[in-house]
Amino acid sequence: AQSVSQHNHHVILSEAASLELGCNYSYGGTVNLFWYVQYPGQHLQLLLKYFSGDPLVKGIKGFEAEFIKSKFSFNLRKPSVQWSDTAEYFCAARNNAGNMLTFGGGTRLMVKP
Amino acid sequence: NAGVTQTPKFQVLKTGQSMTLQCAQDMNHEYMSWYRQDPGMGLRLIHYSVGAGITDQGEVPNGYNVSRSTTEDFPLRLLSAAPSQTSVYFCASSDHGTGDQPQHFGDGTRLSIL
Numbered sequence: 001a002q003s004v005s006q007h008n009h010h011v012i013l014s015e016a017a018s019l020e021l022g023c024n025y026s027y028g029g030t031v032n033l034f035w036y037v038q039y040p041g042q043h044l045q046l047l048l049k050y051f052s053g054d055p056l057v058k059g060i061k062g063f064e065a066e067f068i069k070s071k072f073s074f075n076l077r078k079p080s081v082q083w084s085d086t087a088e089y090f091c092a093a094r095n096n097a098g099n100m101l102t103f104g105g106g107t108r109l110m111v112k113p
Numbered sequence: 114n115a116g117v118t119q120t121p122k123f124q125v126l127k128t129g130q131s132m133t134l135q136c137a138q139d140m141n142h143e144y145m146s147w148y149r150q151d152p153g154m155g156l157r158l159i160h161y162s163v164g165a166g167i168t169d170q171g172e173v174p175n176g177y178n179v180s181r182s183t184t185e186d187f188p189l190r191l192l193s194a195a196p197s198q199t200s201v202y203f204c205a206s207s208d209h210g211t212g213d214q215p216q217h218f219g220d221g222t223r224l225s226i227l
Contacts, residue, residue, distance in 0.1 A: 009153060034215060043203060043218040044156075090155055099144070099163055100171060101216060103155035 002027045004093050006104035013081050014112050021076040021107050023065075023091030033074040034092040034101075035065055044090065050074065061085070083113045115139050119204050119219035126194045126226050134189040134222050136204030144207045145187040146171070146216070147179065149200040156203065162187055194226045 007022040025031060032051050036044040048059025055067040065076045074091060091104040120135045138145065146161035148171075158171030162181040176198060178190040187206075191198060201223050205216040 004155075006155075043220045044205075044216075045218075046215040049215055092156075099161055099169070100158055101146070102172075103148075103157070105153050105155040 002093060002095065002100070002102045004091055004102050004104040006089075006091055006107050008107045009105065010108045010110070012110045012112065015083055016080045017111075019076070019078040019081045019085070019109070021089055021091075021109070023074045023076065023104055024072050025074065025091075025093040025102075026072060027093060027095055029095055032094045033065075033067060034094070035059065035063070035074075035076050036090045036092060036103075038088045038090065038106075040087070047076070047089075081109075081111045083111045085109060086111045117204055117206055117217050117219035119202075119222050121222060122220065123223045124225070126191075126224070128194060128196060128226060130194050131190070131192050132194065134191075134202055134204075134224070136187045136189065136219060137185050138187075138204075138206040138217070139185065140206060140208075140217065141184060142206035142208055142217070143184070144209060144214070145181065146205050147177070147187070147189045148203045148205065149173065149198075150203060150221075151200050159189065159202075196226045198224065199226045200224060 003026045005024045034049045035047040037047050038044045050057045050067045058064045089107045094101045117138045143164045147159040148156040150156050157173045160179040162168045204219040207214040207216050
């Protein structure tokens, strides 16, 4: 069965610090990968997605993620976080022919001003 | 643009009661799904549908029923609510069931079972 793991459950950073959130997936075939963000009291919104091609994908609000096939990883990065990035971040994977999107457990990010 | 609309936003039930969570989308999306969100467990897929008249089970389908009589609507039914079903429920839709389309989420329904 497909699974997605996020290593950090809670991360606290100061503004301007760099961010990297880990995500590993287990699936043998072609996989599509997503990062979603959930701001407090809101629904999930898409940050970025990877389907094929350049393994470094850029999303909204200065976020990027790198797909490393050999490590089954899709880590999310941002060079300099802002207080407004305080949210919960979810990694998700979906096989190319499948109908099920599998989410990781989420990482709660708190950015201190 | 309404997108994905869920009702109600909040609900409190007693154990054993039944209720239906409503979900409607106006984007003509074929694929719709229901997730529950619990702390530390991310979102888990309950049921999904790839089109009108077609539904299938996700990771955690027990205790829930769905139907898809129209493209727009995908209600989730709890036949006999249990405290373990206390959660936040999200409905989502996307253009196709294949992997390359991101999900559009509703605002969620916060459900408490006493």
